[in-house]
Amino acid sequence: KATVSVLYWREKEGYMDPLIPAAELSHISGETYLDYAGAGLYCQSQVEALYKDLKEGGYGNPHSKNSKGKRSRDTAEQLKRQILTELNTDSDRYEVVITSGATGGLKIVGQSFPFTEDSVYGVHQHNHNSVLGIRRCCLSKNGKYKCFPKEEFPPVESSTTKPSLLAAPLLCNFSGLITDLTWCGMARQQGWYTLVDAAAAFCKMKIDLSSPSCQPDFMVLSFYKAFGMPTGMGVLIIRKPALQILRKNYFGGGTLSACTADVPWEVFRQGSDGYEDGTPSFLDAGTALFGMKMMEKLSVEVVESRMRILTKTLLQTIRGATHSNGTPLAVVYGHTPDTRKYSCVVAFNLIDESRSPIGYAAVVEAADIHDIQLRGGCFCNPGACHSYLNISPEEAKNHETEGHVCGDAKDIINGKPTGAVRASIGPYTTEDDISKLGLFLQTCFLHDDGDQGRLHPAEHSKPCVVTDLYLYPVKGARAVQITNTWPVTPTGLLFDRVWCVCRSSSPIAATRKTIPGLSEIQPFIDVSRGVLILGHLPSKQYIECPLSPPDNKQQELGLSRDVNVRGTKGSVLLCSDDVNTWLSEKLGEPGLTLCYKEQGNLSNTGAFLVVNDESVERLRETSPQGCAVQKEVFRPNIVLQTGSAWAEDEWRELRFKGFTLTDFEPCVRCSQINIPTEPPYTPSRDQEPLRTLLRTRKVKGKPIFGATASIAGPSFSSSMTTNLSPLPSHPPVSPAVYFTGTQTPLIMKGCPHISVGDEFTTIGRG
Numbered sequence: 001k002a003t004v005s006v007l008y009w010r011e012k013e014g015y016m017d018p019l020i021p022a023a024e025l026s027h028i029s030g031e032t033y034l035d036y037a038g039a040g041l042y043c044q045s046q047v048e049a050l051y052k053d054l055k056e057g058g059y060g061n062p063h064s065k066n067s068k069g070k071r072s073r074d075t076a077e078q079l080k081r082q083i084l085t086e087l088n089t090d091s092d093r094y095e096v097v098i099t100s101g102a103t104g105g106l107k108i109v110g111q112s113f114p115f116t117e118d119s120v121y122g123v124h125q126h127n128h129n130s131v132l133g134i135r136r137c138c139l140s141k142n143g144k145y146k147c148f149p150k151e152e153f154p155p156v157e158s159s160t161t162k163p164s165l166l167a168a169p170l171l172c173n174f175s176g177l178i179t180d181l182t183w184c185g186m187a188r189q190q191g192w193y194t195l196v197d198a199a200a201a202f203c204k205m206k207i208d209l210s211s212p213s214c215q216p217d218f219m220v221l222s223f224y225k226a227f228g229m230p231t232g233m234g235v236l237i238i239r240k241p242a243l244q245i246l247r248k249n250y251f252g253g254g255t256l257s258a259c260t261a262d263v264p265w266e267v268f269r270q271g272s273d274g275y276e277d278g279t280p281s282f283l284d285a286g287t288a289l290f291g292m293k294m295m296e297k298l299s300v301e302v303v304e305s306r307m308r309i310l311t312k313t314l315l316q317t318i319r320g321a322t323h324s325n326g327t328p329l330a331v332v333y334g335h336t337p338d339t340r341k342y343s344c345v346v347a348f349n350l351i352d353e354s355r356s357p358i359g360y361a362a363v364v365e366a367a368d369i370h371d372i373q374l375r376g377g378c379f380c381n382p383g384a385c386h387s388y389l390n391i392s393p394e395e396a397k398n399h400e401t402e403g404h405v406c407g408d409a410k411d412i413i414n415g416k417p418t419g420a421v422r423a424s425i426g427p428y429t430t431e432d433d434i435s436k437l438g439l440f441l442q443t444c445f446l447h448d449d450g451d452q453g454r455l456h457p458a459e460h461s462k463p464c465v466v467t468d469l470y471l472y473p474v475k476g477a478r479a480v481q482i483t484n485t486w487p488v489t490p491t492g493l494l495f496d497r498v499w500c501v502c503r504s505s506s507p508i509a510a511t512r513k514t515i516p517g518l519s520e521i522q523p524f525i526d527v528s529r530g531v532l533i534l535g536h537l538p539s540k541q542y543i544e545c546p547l548s549p550p551d552n553k554q555q556e557l558g559l560s561r562d563v564n565v566r567g568t569k570g571s572v573l574l575c576s577d578d579v580n581t582w583l584s585e586k587l588g589e590p591g592l593t594l595c596y597k598e599q600g601n602l603s604n605t606g607a608f609l610v611v612n613d614e615s616v617e618r619l620r621e622t623s624p625q626g627c628a629v630q631k632e633v634f635r636p637n638i639v640l641q642t643g644s645a646w647a648e649d650e651w652r653e654l655r656f657k658g659f660t661l662t663d664f665e666p667c668v669r670c671s672q673i674n675i676p677t678e679p680p681y682t683p684s685r686d687q688e689p690l691r692t693l694l695r696t697r698k699v700k701g702k703p704i705f706g707a708t709a710s711i712a713g714p715s716f717s718s719s720m721t722t723n724l725s726p727l728p729s730h731p732p733v734s735p736a737v738y739f740t741g742t743q744t745p746l747i748m749k750g751c752p753h754i755s756v757g758d759e760f761t762t763i764g765r766g
Contacts, residue, residue, distance in 0.1 A: 018430050019298055019306070025428060032372040032436045036426030037173045037200055037345050037379070042228030042291070049290045054283070062282050063254050072282035079285050080272075082292045083221070083235060086300070089209040095243055095272040097236040098280050102199035103130040105220035105236030108275055109195060110134035112246040114163055119143035122192070124153045124168035126177060126384035131167050131197050138165075147383065154183040158190040163245060166192040171201035174384035174422070175334030176311070176345030178205070185213030193217045193242055199234070202226045203295045204344055204426065205304045209237075217242035223284075227291035230284035236275070243271070252277030295427070303427045307344050310425050310434065314346050317438040318423070321446060323353040329445060333388035333420060347379075347388070347420040350445055352700060358445065359411030360421045362702045366694050369671065369687045370440050377407065377419040389417055403569075444694050445701050464654075466758045467613055468631070468639035469493070471743060473523040473532055474594075475500040475565075475602045476511040478677070479632065480523055484745035485755040488659055490711060491600045492607035493637055493754075494746070495525055495547070499532065500563060500572070500602045501583060504591035507564045509602055512681065513672050517587035519681040524738045527746050534579070534594075535738045536586040542738055543582045545575050545594065563595055565602050572597050606708030609667060610648065611636035618645035619689060619705070622696055627688040632677045634669075634706055638754070642762065648707045653763040658752030660712050666704035669693060673705070 022029070024043040033041060060068025062076065080096040087094075099105040110133065115121070121138035123131060125147050135145045148155055153168060166187050168179045178201075184194040196216040198207060203226035209215050219237040223230055238246075251259075251266055255274050259266040268274040295303070321329035330348045350358040360376035367374045378385035386396060395416075404410040404418055411418055423437060469482035475497045487494040500509040501518065512518050524533040525547070535542040563572045572595035574580075584592045601607075611634050620629045631639055642648075654661040674683040674690050693703035733744060747753060 019302070019427055030371060032370075032433045034423040034425065034429070034433060034437060035373045035375050036204075036429070037225070037422065037424035038375050039224055039231075040203070040226050040228045040426055041428055043294060046227070046229065046287075046290045046294055050287050053286055053290075059282050059286070061279055063279065072285070075289060076280065076282065076285045079289045079292065080235075082289065082296075083237075086203075086292065086296070087207050087209045087237070089215075093215070093240060094209070095238045095240060097238060097272040097275045098285070099220075099234050099236050099276075100232055100281075101234040102197065102220040102222040102225075103234075105218075105234055106130050106134060106195075106197070108236055108248075109165075109218050109220075109246075110137035111250075112248045112275075113137065113165055113193070114245055114247050115141040115143045115165075116163075117142035118162070120146055120164040122146045122148060122155060122164070122166045123383075124179060125149050125387060126172040126174060126179075126381060127167060127169055128173060128197055128199070129380040129382070131169070131195070132383070134165070134167070134195075149387065150177065150179075153179070154187045154192075162191060164192055165195055167195040167197065169200065170196050170198040170207070171205065171344065172334075172381070172384055173200045173345060173379050173424075174347050174381040174420070175388065176342040176347075176424075177334055177384075178341050178343060181207075181209075181214035181216065184216045185211075188217075193245070195219070199225050200345070203300060203303070204307060206300050215239060223288045223291060227295060229291065230281070230287040233281050233284040233288055238272070248274060250277065254278060254280075298427060304343075307425055307427070307429070310429055310431070311343050311346065313431060314423060314425060314434050314437075317434050318346060318348055318441070321438070321441050323446060325353050327351065327353050327355060329441060333384075344426070345422060345424045347422045349417050349420050350441075350701065356700070357412055357415070357417045358701045359409075360417065360419050361409035361411040362700065363421045363445075365670065366444050366701055366703070367437075367440060369690050369694060370436075370444075371687075372437060372440055375422045375424075376411065379419075379422060380406070385419060389420070391416070391418070444698065464640055464642045464760055464762055466638060466754065466756055466760070467641050468636075469754065469756055470632075470635070470637055470639075471495065471525075472497050472635065472637075473499055473525060474518070474521060474534070475509055476515065476518040477501075477521040477523055477534075478519065478537075478741060479635065480525070480743040481741055482743045482745070483756065485753050486743070486746055487748045487751045488711065488754050489751060490607070492603065492711070494748070494751075495532075496637065497601040497603045498597045499523075499545075499575075500565075500595050500597070501587075502561070502563055502593050502595055503589070504593060507562050507569070509563050509565045509595075510592075511672060512675050513670075515587060515589065515592075516675075516681050517589070519675070519677070519679075521583075521586070522739055522741055524733075525743060525746070526733055526738075527744065528732045533738045534583070537739060539586065540739060541586070542735065543579055545579050561593075561595065563597075563602070565604060570597065570600070570602075572602075605667065606663065606665065607711050608637045608661060608709045609635065609706055610638045610640060610654075610661070610664075610709055611706040612645070612648050613639055613641045614643065614645040615648065615705070619692065619697075623689055623692045624686065627684075627686065627692075629689045630677065633673045633675070633689070634667075636706060640760075647762070650764045651707065651762055652765045654709070655761045655763065656752070656754060656758060661709040662712055663710040664707045665709075666699055667706040667708050668699075668702045669705050 058068050059072045062069050062072040083096055084090055115138045119138055121135050171178055187194050194216040195218040198219050199222035202221045217239045222234045255269055255277050257267045257269050315335055318330045330350050333347045335342045350363055364374050364376035399413055470479045471482055471493050472479055473495050520537045522535040522537055526533050530547050531544040532547055533542050533544055560571055560573050562569050575594040575596060580593045583594055584590050611631055616631045623629055651664045671690055674687055675681055690703055693705055697704050
């Protein structure tokens, strides 16, 4: 009863109140934050206390023997005492080293531990990459590396080879598995030194180092994971007997008692001072102290008990969702009936009615559109991820060969998920947050709200009309509307998406999401002069670039590069320096380059993107009142009038004069469609129209609109490319036309054409 009362449990309503007022989290107002394992949340009172402290008193370099330096030293010492108190230990047993973060502390252990060829570095399989990274230090000394599954940890074998190190997480950031600290005492009796990664657990559960059986030799903590800030500081806790075996190599300012430059002689300071290289981040010490005081006010015991209750509610919400045929919506990893062994973190994957996996990237993006913060992937924990997903080391290596890397969106390979969705709770999570997650899962992945476009097979032959044509010469830049006729090539409309903008530091082709200024670049094809015009709308200035590919000698000179479009790599040629300088100046970002794709184009998917006018109108009708859905945001090449919404779902072929569109696939949409085509070029606050699509038009949780298609026809040959030259003579164009967004017609020999007003025939899948 005492625990229930301190948890602010209102028994009549059966509801747990938030621990802090909503005003404390005003910076995330309206959002549902379920990524506490990624980063904790700071409160407004922490920010205000820090501002007041900085405003009323200064800090100085702690190595300086003046009053400001003393204030910095005193604050750091106060922080260290506060940490030891929170861990129920004292400075007689442990030293506290301030580091750049938990990873910085682990790096100190790895580089200072006296590994030899007789050493063993053993790890719990569910460790974070930052813990696994220490193996490089051991292997560099010809030591051995062993990984133990969770069922075999701690190992029963004694470490007869010394010195050897054994490491485990206190709280697994993938599954929420808790590894009780009692393993430390057992391992020490068998000759191991022990390391605990407590970054994910600190201030979320009580850590008690008072008993010798629960005292690790090394432990790392993170502040930003605990209470949001500071992000550049953590601590390494070192048990004093273990401190004696460390052998530090590098030294920085502040870590030495004495040193000479002429000969290699130096004496390290004793204790933690010998491991704090350089000037510590002394302003962050005060920031961390305010966070510690906030958690002290809340009580870690209360937070831990509260999160156990909410973890159970979270599990019930995720596991309770089922499809109409009884198939569960989610597969949860870990969380056995013994709930005492798990807390805070729930990793899961969604499956459809046929039990096929739904990719984590689609789930996380859909959640973000609904203002719910989740995380997807392996969370830098390959051991836990691969063991739960049954991914062998060979499969993981093959994934990398196929282009899958940490942090990308390749969430399913060969029918198996490559990662998971993670919902993690923290001190400020409420039942309302979990309810919103449940409603999101139900709305986007269980029930179809709307007609979903599941039509009967279309009539075998039905005449339809082309209403609009759009060309996108530069990927991500503005569209050019074709008012009459335009050539069609095997890779799409002539000159469609054959240029892109890249940063010098990245091979990824830019989009309006990555470089918003592209929305102000208006391309135009000046056929009469054989040049691409790039117009900057705000300044009404423009620059020219030849339509023909650069001289092939540029490739010999190295003026080519690889570019990455949605994970697909290809080679492009660089345009001239004056064009790149102009782009960098107009877009306000140095180092931009305009690249030319000589063969094919740079589209994300098919050669054509086709949109149905009636489907646009249906989307307007189902969107919230006041949401003006414009077809231009979908960046179509061809807009059609078919007489029926969602007719594109049943197309097998569209037959035009001289060519046929085929291989229709639904076009998966992202948040780019929320960016308007006119200023200001910022995503809509209501996340429309993507939010409506997630509710009404989706495949495996991914919002769809329009269709991509490839092209076939007797007029094409395998040798045909977009480099159709020489261009026929056309009348000159006034520069004023460059900024209008409309394109003069173009007719060429040797290829079919498409025109506004063309009729075509649809062939249905049935």
